[in-house]
Amino acid sequence: MWILKKVLAMLLLMNITVKFTEISTFYSLNLNNKNTTNIAVLLYKFDPFMSSLKQSLEAIQKDNSDKIKFTFFDGKNNIALQNETIDSISKNDFDLILANLADTSENFVEDIIFNVRSKNLPIVFLDIDPKVVYKVSKYYDKAAFILANSDLAGTVQGKILVNLWNSNKSSLDKNNDNTLQYVLLHGQAKDPVTIDRTKYAISTISNSGINTEQLALVNANWLKSLSKDSIESLFLRYDGRIEAIISNNDAMAIGAVEALQKYGYNKGEKSKNIAIVGIDGLPEAKSLIDKGFMAGTVIQDPKVLAEVFYNVGMNLVNNLSPIENTNYNVVDGEIIVPFPYEEYIKK
Structure with missing residues (x-):
């Protein structure tokens, strides 16, 4: 009987210890979640x-x-x-x-x-x-x-091309018609960022006195892959008429660079270069700019x-x-x- 009582006491003590541990853990977890x-x-x-x-x-x-x-x-x-x-x-x-x-x-x-x-x-x-x-x-x-503030992002992007036109017009206006022919790489169609970046980039260029002609607008949905495929096709369709590519973000701009490089463009040779501008300031875009393969980007930290x-x-x-x-x-x-x-x- 004494042994049975001792066993029961030990079991009771173990149960109390387990319960105490569970309660302590519960309160500990609640405290962590609260903090x-x-x-x-x-x-x-x-x-x-x-x-x-x-x-x-x-x-x-x-x-x-x-x-x-x-x-x-x-x-x-x-x-x-x-x-x-x-x-x-x-x-x-x-x-x-x-x-x-x-x-x-x-x-x-x-x-x-x-x-x-x-x-x-x-x-x-x-x-x-x-x-x-x-x-x-x-x-x-x-x-x-x-x-x-996509208005400002678009404005800064537009100014990159305005400054390039004013400082080295021949690098852009390759056909000497006093008009900038461009392709626009669009983000998501109804995204307010897409709308404002596009509007203010183009209006900044136009308001500076530069004539513009949009050759194509590509809904590339912010994606490098869609941009690359589209520019590969458009390059052949327009046969040297594209003078600039204005991209709503860097990912699509990088896709455009890769597409042009397939045809030997944007590899450093000035006579075979199309000005490409993006927005975001991605490290890969900065590297392409340093090499002369992209014209510029807008840093968005x-x-x-x-x-x-x-x-x-x-x-x-x-x-x-x-x-x-x-x-x-x-x-x-x-x-x-x-x-x-x-x-x-x-x-």
Whole structure:
């Protein structure tokens, strides 16, 4: 009997110890979750610029390892996939969503807002059309919208070609008709960034007094591969008439370089060169510019965007105004990313 009582006592002690450990672990996990802000980052695609943005956010996490944790989701430029991902994120233990969407239409953005609102989950959107923001922003006070100043990016890009025309016109106007014949490589058709970069790049050139003629507009959807295939075809179609290629981003500009190099162009020989300008300031684009294979790019530092994403998001998590303790400007309901757009050309 004494032995049985001893065994029962030991079992009881073990059970109490296990329960105590479980409770301690539970409270420990809750404490960690409480102290750490779990942030879901949904990017429309891991293209070169978005990959750089991811690296910049990871650097912020490294500096705040005891405060935040980013989890990244690749939207693969697939609307259905992004919708499923948003739904999954809203059901899990996240405190904030940072979202760059494949579909920025009013209905899609509205659906996402209603989804996260039901979970009281803050969200920060990137590059939504101001007309859409005007309609959907009233639905949820924990949704914020940030937008790149694409007007300025397009203007700086246009100035690169204006300066090249004014300093070395013969390098551009190869047929001596006093008109710049160009091909435009377009991002996503309804993306406000695409629209503004295009509008201001072309208007800057035209307003400087240079005559322009658009030979073709290619909807390459920000993609290097689509750009490369399109320029290979257009080069043959226009048989030497293309004098410049204006690209909404560097990835498409790099694709254009590779396409032209297939025909022996843009390899360093001045007589066989077409001026190509991009936007982003990607390292690969800078290297091509240094070699004389591209005319220039506009630097758009992903670190700046990462900081805005993070600062605005954390303000929402802490129930503050999205621009609390910042110097960000708000235009038409959107927080403007303060990129210090600078040209990058061969020195």
